Amino acid sequence: GMVQNGKKFDSSRDRNKPFRFKIGRQEVIKGFEEGVTQMSLGQRAKLTCTPEMAYGATGHPGVIPPNATLLFDVELLRLE
Secondary structure: OEEOOOOEOOOHHHHOOOOOOOOOOOOOOHHHHHHHHOOOOOOEEEEEEOHHHOOOOOOEOOOEOOOOOEEEEEEOOOOO
8 A cells, every 4th residue: 555645655465465354353444444345356446545544633653644545556366
């Protein structure tokens, strides 16, 4: 993912290891989970998460600034 200004903060593609999480367990920001639940297996999508659907006014110190809009390029590789 990256902040709207283009600064990358994480990439599972760079690590060459898919990111895994469980729906409904609050393991990811709300906007990411809501976006992924709308996707079909094998689909690739660009998600835009407003601050309200991401880290809000607090941000994530040292990584995500306060009130940041986040952008994700997501590919749904597998469902379990």
